[in-house]
Amino acid sequence: MPDLVFTRRFSMGHRLIHGASESCALPHGHNEFVTVRLTPTKATRLDGRGNMPVSFQNAKQTWHRFVDERLDHALQLAEDDPLLAWFQTHEPARAARIVVTPGDPTTELMTCLLMAKVNAFLLAEGGVLRCSELSIEETPTNTVSFDGDPADFIPQRSTEQTCWWNRADMSIAD
Numbered sequence: 001m002p003d004l005v006f007t008r009r010f011s012m013g014h015r016l017i018h019g020a021s022e023s024c025a026l027p028h029g030h031n032e033f034v035t036v037r038l039t040p041t042k043a044t045r046l047d048g049r050g051n052m053p054v055s056f057q058n059a060k061q062t063w064h065r066f067v068d069e070r071l072d073h074a075l076q077l078a079e080d081d082p083l084l085a086w087f088q089t090h091e092p093a094r095a096a097r098i099v100v101t102p103g104d105p106t107t108e109l110m111t112c113l114l115m116a117k118v119n120a121f122l123l124a125e126g127g128v129l130r131c132s133e134l135s136i137e138e139t140p141t142n143t144v145s146f147d148g149d150p151a152d153f154i155p156q157r158s159t160e161q162t163c164w165w166n167r168a169d170m171s172i173a174d
């Protein structure tokens, strides 16, 4: 069955504080492209009339709203980053626009978290499609692509089922 592939652009800021890349330990930003491959969960012959399981608009609407309203121009920080506590204390309204991640917000982690999120949206909308691959072009020369089960790779948390990336809502933190 044919897959649907959608790309959305967003700007973001982040820093990686746990030493994997010292050059990325100061806050900096990227203009990124996130691409999702949506696969029908049931292989069904096209019906000879509408010839689609879901319209492009319905398939991408919630996901693109999330990218535009919650990821675009958001700061991504590890849950133990002291900058997060600073924002919560001094600029609580802006702290609400920070994507909070389990450990450093690397592109590898973000591909897994975002695949979990898009799949939570798709399941809540009837489960006709599922995200089978997600890639993030962080810079013109660096892309991370993921096509597995994100639950197998996201750092474990006792509250995993209720973490923001598994919720079919616009949340970006717990």
Ligand SMILES: Nc1nc2c(c(=O)[nH]1)N=C([C@H](O)[C@H](O)COP(=O)(O)OP(=O)(O)OP(=O)(O)O)CN2
Pocket (backbone or CB within 6 Å): 021, 023, 024, 028, 105, 106, 107, 108, 138, 139, 140, 141, 142
């Ligand atoms: N495995 C990972 N390594 C790095 C990540 C990451 O997410 N996963 N992220 C970064 C930084 O975000 C950095 O800003 C981007 O990396 P960098 O290679 O410096 O990007 P360039 O596009 O400038 O690379 P060129 O080779 O100069 O084109 C670092 N590492």
